[in-house]
Amino acid sequence: MRLVLVDGSGFIFRAFHAIPDMTRPDGVHVNAVFGFCNMIARLMKEHTGSHLAVIFDAGRMTFRNRMYEPYKAHRPEAPPELVPQFALIREAARAFGLPSIELDDWEADDLIAAYAKAALQAGGEAVIVSSDKDLMQLIRPGVTMLDPMKNVPIGEAEVAAKFGVTPDKVIEVQALIGDAVDNVPGVRGIGPKGAAELIGQYGTLEAVLEAAKSGAMKPGKRRDMLVEFADNARISKELVKLRDDAPLPEPVEDLALRHWDDAVLSAFLDTNNFKSIKQRLALSDAPRAEAAAPKAEAAAFGGYETITSMAALTALIEAARQAGFVAVDVQTDDRNSLHGNLLGIALAVAPGRAGYVPLGHNLGLEDTPQLLWPDALGALGALFTDVAVLKIFHDAKYNLEVLTRAGVAQVAPLDDVMLISYAQDAGNFSHDRETLARKHLAHELKSFDSVAGSGRARLSFANVPLAGASAFAAEAADVTLRLWAMLKPLLRVNKSLALYELVEKKLIPVLTAMELHGVMVDRADLRAMSVEFEGRMAEIETDIQRLAGQEFNVGSPKQLGEILFERMGLPGGKRGKAGAWGTDSSVLEGLAEQGIEVAQRVMDWRQLAKLKSTYADALIGQADENGRVHTSFQMAVAATGRLSSTDPNLQNIPIRTVEGARIRKTFIAAPGCSLVSADYSQIELRLLAHVADIAALKESFARGEDIHARTASEVFGVPMAGMDAATRRRAKAINFGIIYGISAFGLGRQLGVGAGEAKAYIDAYFKRYPEIRAYMEATKEEARSQGYVLTPFGRRCWVPRIKDKMPQLRAYAERQAINAPLQGGAADIIKQAMVKLPKAMARAGLSATLILQVHDELLLEAPDDEARAAAELAREVMQGAAEISVPLTVETGIGKNWGDAH
DNA sequence: TACACTACGTAC
DNA sequence: GACGTACGTAGTGTAA
Numbered sequence: 044m045r046l047v048l049v050d051g052s053g054f055i056f057r058a059f060h061a062i063p064d065m066t067r068p069d070g071v072h073v074n075a076v077f078g079f080c081n082m083i084a085r086l087m088k089e090h091t092g093s094h095l096a097v098i099f100d101a102g103r104m105t106f107r108n109r110m111y112e113p114y115k116a117h118r119p120e121a122p123p124e125l126v127p128q129f130a131l132i133r134e135a136a137r138a139f140g141l142p143s144i145e146l147d148d149w150e151a152d153d154l155i156a157a158y159a160k161a162a163l164q165a166g167g168e169a170v171i172v173s174s175d176k177d178l179m180q181l182i183r184p185g186v187t188m189l190d191p192m193k194n195v196p197i198g199e200a201e202v203a204a205k206f207g208v209t210p211d212k213v214i215e216v217q218a219l220i221g222d223a224v225d226n227v228p229g230v231r232g233i234g235p236k237g238a239a240e241l242i243g244q245y246g247t248l249e250a251v252l253e254a255a256k257s258g259a260m261k262p263g264k265r266r267d268m269l270v271e272f273a274d275n276a277r278i279s280k281e282l283v284k285l286r287d288d289a290p291l292p293e294p295v296e297d298l299a300l301r302h303w304d305d306a307v308l309s310a311f312l313d314t315n316n317f318k319s320i321k322q323r324l325a326l327s328d329a330p331r332a333e334a335a336a337p338k339a340e341a342a343a344f345g346g347y348e349t350i351t352s353m354a355a356l357t358a359l360i361e362a363a364r365q366a367g368f369v370a371v372d373v374q375t376d377d378r379n380s381l382h383g384n385l386l387g388i389a390l391a392v393a394p395g396r397a398g399y400v401p402l403g404h405n406l407g408l409e410d411t412p413q414l415l416w417p418d419a420l421g422a423l424g425a426l427f428t429d430v431a432v433l434k435i436f437h438d439a440k441y442n443l444e445v446l447t448r449a450g451v452a453q454v455a456p457l458d459d460v461m462l463i464s465y466a467q468d469a470g471n472f473s474h475d476r477e478t479l480a481r482k483h484l485a486h487e488l489k490s491f492d493s494v495a496g497s498g499r500a501r502l503s504f505a506n507v508p509l510a511g512a513s514a515f516a517a518e519a520a521d522v523t524l525r526l527w528a529m530l531k532p533l534l535r536v537n538k539s540l541a542l543y544e545l546v547e548k549k550l551i552p553v554l555t556a557m558e559l560h561g562v563m564v565d566r567a568d569l570r571a572m573s574v575e576f577e578g579r580m581a582e583i584e585t586d587i588q589r590l591a592g593q594e595f596n597v598g599s600p601k602q603l604g605e606i607l608f609e610r611m612g613l614p615g616g617k618r619g620k621a622g623a624w625g626t627d628s629s630v631l632e633g634l635a636e637q638g639i640e641v642a643q644r645v646m647d648w649r650q651l652a653k654l655k656s657t658y659a660d661a662l663i664g665q666a667d668e669n670g671r672v673h674t675s676f677q678m679a680v681a682a683t684g685r686l687s688s689t690d691p692n693l694q695n696i697p698i699r700t701v702e703g704a705r706i707r708k709t710f711i712a713a714p715g716c717s718l719v720s721a722d723y724s725q726i727e728l729r730l731l732a733h734v735a736d737i738a739a740l741k742e743s744f745a746r747g748e749d750i751h752a753r754t755a756s757e758v759f760g761v762p763m764a765g766m767d768a769a770t771r772r773r774a775k776a777i778n779f780g781i782i783y784g785i786s787a788f789g790l791g792r793q794l795g796v797g798a799g800e801a802k803a804y805i806d807a808y809f810k811r812y813p814e815i816r817a818y819m820e821a822t823k824e825e826a827r828s829q830g831y832v833l834t835p836f837g838r839r840c841w842v843p844r845i846k847d848k849m850p851q852l853r854a855y856a857e858r859q860a861i862n863a864p865l866q867g868g869a870a871d872i873i874k875q876a877m878v879k880l881p882k883a884m885a886r887a888g889l890s891a892t893l894i895l896q897v898h899d900e901l902l903l904e905a906p907d908d909e910a911r912a913a914a915e916l917a918r919e920v921m922q923g924a925a926e927i928s929v930p931l932t933v934e935t936g937i938g939k940n941w942g943d944a945h
Numbered sequence: 946t947a948c949a950c951t952a953c954g955t956a957c
Numbered sequence: 958g959a960c961g962t963a964c965g966t967a968g969t970g971t972a973a
Contacts, residue, residue, distance in 0.1 A: 498947060498973095599968055600952055619952085620958090627953060653954060657965055681962060685957090692964045695956035703955080727957090727961095776960095783960035792959065851958070862961040866957090870962095898957045898962085 044167025045092035046295060048158050051143065052100040052151045053175045054079060054191055055132055059125050061192060067316045072124040076131045080312070080320050082172075082191045083139050089194075092170060094162075094298040097136045098154045099145040106148055106286075111278055113226040131315070137367040137431045138311035140303035142293055149289045152177055156287040159186050161295040177217075177283060182210035207239025215248045218280035227282050228275040232268045248280055297393060302532055305544070306456040307367070310430045342395025344486060347517030349509065350390075350400040351411040353418060360426050362392040368433040369426065370397070370524035371454075373445045374516045376503045379690055380444035381558060381673045385416070386505050387512070388423065389520035394528070397521040399513040403505060410509050420450060427454040437461050437476045437523045440551050440678065444559065459548060460526045461679050463534060466543040470682030470831070470841035470863070480522045483529050488522060489515050542837055546871065547678065549878040553893065554676045554686075556881070561671035562693070562894045562902070565709045565940075569659045572705060576655040583648040590641040597648055600626045613639060629792075650702060658697065658706045665691045676896070682859070683867040684838045684874075686896060694897045698942070708942035717910040719891065720944035721917040721935045722900035723873065725750055727782050730868040733927040734835055735818030739811065744929040751775040757811040758804060777804055781815065782865055784858025819861050826860035834864045835927065836871040869899060872931070876924035877901065883920050889913050902941065910937045 058078030065074045086095075107114045121129075136143045146154060155178060159169035163185050171178055174190040179202045182188055188197035199209060206216045219238035221229015233241070245251045254260040255269035269276070312321040350356050363369035370391040375383025386404055391397035400423075401413040426432055427446075436442045439459035446454060464474045472478055480486045494515045495502045504512060534540040588594050591611065595602045604624025608616030615633050617625045628649075634642035665672045674693040676686045688694040696710065697703025712718045728750060732740035743753045749763070755774030756763045773794055780790045791801035809816050823845075826832050831841040840863035844856040877896060884891050891905035891913035901921065905913040914935040921933045938944035 596968080598966095601969075621951075623952085625952090649954080653966085656967075657955070661965075677963090683962060685962060687963050688956095689964065692956085695954090695964065697955060699956085722957095780960050783962095785960055788958090789960035798959095858960065859962095866962060869957095900957085 044165050046162040046169045047092040047095040048155045048171050049097040050173030051097040053173045073315050075128045076135055079132050080135050095300050096142045096144050096298045098151045100151045101145040101147045105150050115225045138308045140301055144292050146292050153286045153289050156285040157289040160287040180213040208242055212242050214284045215242045217283040218248045218276050221279055227279045229279050230268050230272045230276050304433045348398035349513040350398045356422055359390055359398050363432055366392050370435040370520045372520040373442050375445055376505050380441040385445055385449040389516040391520035391524040394525050397517040399516040405505050435527045440555055443555050460523050462547040463530045465679035466547050467537040467539040474679040479526050484525055546874050550874055553877050557893050558673050561673040563671050563711050563713050564662050564666055565711050566666055566670050568709045569663050573655055573659040576651040580651045583644050587644045661691055683840055683863045684870040704942050708940045710941035712904055712939055716904050717907050717937050718944040719903040719905050719910055719914045719937050721933050724932045724934055726869045726899050727865045729929045730865045732929050735814050737812050737814040741929050754778055758807045784861035822860050823857050832860050832863050834867040834871050838867050840867050872925045876921040880920050887916055
């Protein structure tokens with residue numbers, strides 16, 4: 044441990060007098076604050092320890108005043124230009140992510156002494172950043188001083204020059220000299236020279252006084268004064284001697300250095316107009332990240348507080364302000380953020396220090412009444428908007444949606460532990476809090492089931508006995524805070540910081556708005572379709588059972604397989620691993636081509652069953668009272684960086700078949716609005732051309748050619764002009780196959796040709812585009828050596844089974860490795876577009892809003908008279924979202940429903 | 946009754 | 958067995 048102790052109070056005065064006056068635009072004087080920030084910035088860069096604290100005086104009255112009333116009694120009032128800077132400097136410390144420490148009744152110097160002692164006891168060392176002579180007595184092995192203005196160390200030589208003795212004799216000397224400014228009397232007639240001489244000769248103050256009293260000292264004025272003012276000397280020694288037994292407001296291990304939050308610091312520096320510092324920090328090296336993590340595992344879990352009074356809430360909030368960060372976790376009565384009602388809020392301000400504020404619980408008789416939400420909101424709202432306090436969530440989107448619906452207007456700045464994890468570990472493990480706690484903290488979280496019960500016995504969280512609910516909720520916040528301390532610094536190490544800060548984090552408010560806005564569906568249309576499908580299914584079912592010669596459940600693949608391949612004895616049956624007959628569409632298609640009528644009828648039935656249950660009925664049930672459905676986008680699920688969509692999944696709405704397209708047409712614009720669809724054309728193939736640097740493919744994209752036709756021309760040696768559709772379709776399948784990490788077997792199956800023929804196509808493809816091979820090999824090697832592959836934008840996609848000893852699993856992992864940079868790169872691009880688009884719309888004065896994302900498509904809702912402009916702007920923003928070596932093209936469409944918008 | 950699992954099918 | 962990424966429904970088997 045290398046504990047850096049900054050003498051904040053001493054520095055303020057020195058900087059105020061040393062630095063020319065400067066004011067910020069609102070007229071507040073900030074020269075001392077500026078000096079402080081400069082000093083801290085330099086300190087963080089050049090003298091970084093493992094731990095750091097800034098120590099301040101708490102007030103004027105201390106134990107020394109009780110000991111000797113005149114002590115520091117005649118100090119002049121601080122100049123008015125300095126007064127406001129006391130608070131600002133504490134704010135500056137917070138902005139830098141540094142703990143400020145002060146304690147009533149104790150001077151900063153005593154706290155510094157106590158912390159230095161604690162550092163030594165912990166087996167570490169201390170660096171005191173101050174030039175105050177009163178602190179020189181603390182210098183010893185393991186304790187050094189650093190002059191913050193001159194940026195030079197203060198050692199024994201400097202102490203000797205100042206006092207003429209070694210540091211351990213400093214207080215003896217000071218006791219004799221006194222200090223006029225602080226009203227430390229000393230012994231009249233004895234100055235620095237004389238004091239040093241006496242202590243040098245006799246060793247200690249007591250020895251000097253004894254020698255004077257006993258007559259061992261040569262007679263004269265000096266001896267008389269020593270005898271007369273012996274008590275003054277003794278009290279002076281007590282006054283200058285620093286006490287090292289002050290209680291430590293924060294344990295020394297909690298002072299572990301962590302990196303500041305760029306957004307918080309940036310905001311503070313902006314407010315004070317410290318452009319030069321901002322510039323310097325952006326350019327300078329960041330502190331070592333490994334030094335940045337406080338010891339998350341140090342404190343025990345549990346022992347949390349249930350907050351039921353404004354006093355307790357205010358205290359916790361004040362602790363959050365002191366810390367400069369707070370982990371926040373809401374509790375609701377529903378896992379879905381769009382349905383769940385706010386039941387309480389957990390706050391954690393330090394590892395092991397967390398509280399839960401119940402707000403909507405159904406209390407037991409023995410429970411203290413909970414706070415009223417409007418009252419709590421008054422206090423919490425200020426915290427949520429306090430630019431100097433970072434709000435840390437696990438799944439910020441969920442929390443923000445609940446808070447927004449509960450009336451919280453804004454929460455900033457914030458961090459999201461789930462996204463911090465996802466940005467560097469997609470594909471490696473899941474990013475739920477339980478998994479992260481287990482993995483990074485070796486801590487098993489209380490399960491929700493163990494608190495609320497499961498199955499029929501499951502209680503609403505509102506009815507869970509408060510003690511258990513509170514412990515559960517506070518632990519969640521505690522764990523979130525510890526995970527943040529551990530994972531946030533790793534972003535920089537893993538080069539994932541930009542992806543997190545500029546893409547993932549900025550997507551949070553965009554998705555929040557999309558989810559809350561929802562998309563309108565035509566419920567009447569869906570109901571009509573449901574009824575229609577049901578009728579047609581009944582008819583088809585009758586046909587099927589007539590053809591099969593018996594009644595059975597058509598929806599049961601097991602029964603169907605037995606009917607087809609056993610009772611009817613049809614050919615082409617294949618058993619799966621469980622011994623069941625396969626009846627999927629490829630099997631049924633094979634039968635249908637042989638003229639087996641029942642197979643075709645089953646396919647028809649299945650299509651209708653799918654559309655009815657998964658889409659028509661489900662969407663009707665999911666629509667709100669205004670006919671809008673609100674999906675939930677999952678930001679940390681897909682292994683490649685894609686979003687996914689649940690409750691309901693709106694990323695797999697049918698479009699390919701005629702009947703399926705009818706479902707898509709039930710997604711409609713609000714009255715007076717149109718839907719605008721904008722989708723990237725061939726974005727993954729373009730990324731392939733880019734990352735694999737395939738000359739012919741890049742050239743083809745640059746020319747704007749029909750890429751599948753060009754591939755067909757290259758692979759099959761036919762001219763582009765007048766190409767038949769079947770040839771082009773085969774080439775298209777090959778292109779997709781490449782993106783998926785092609786195999787001859789898979790491609791053959793897709794094309795309905797043998798593996799041998801498919802292999803010939805692939806060989807021809809590789810011959811025409813030789814760079815592909817190199818890309819595939821290099822990507823597999825990258826995955827093998829690192830365990831992950833990178834998208835062009837630096838997203839890490841883990842491929843954990845790449846070294847599996849089973850060849851099958853290894854081959855699968857290799858295909859994942861080949862596909863991930865392409866799929867993930869496309870995800871990165873559209874996410875960047877989504878971050879930019881709302882701002883661009885606002886700037887252009889357009890009120891079009893994003894409502895859905897479907898991997899390579901954005902769907903917007905725009906007033907009719909803005910639709911064309913919105914489509915154009917969407918195209919511009921999406922095409923310009925990223926710069927790669929081939930052009931990005933976007934196709935747009937406008938319609939009253941999603942089907943017609945394509 | 947509740948849950949886990951399989952089979953299937955929809956999207957990009 | 959089988960070219961990538963997801964999610965939802967229904968049927969089925971097992972456990973409580």
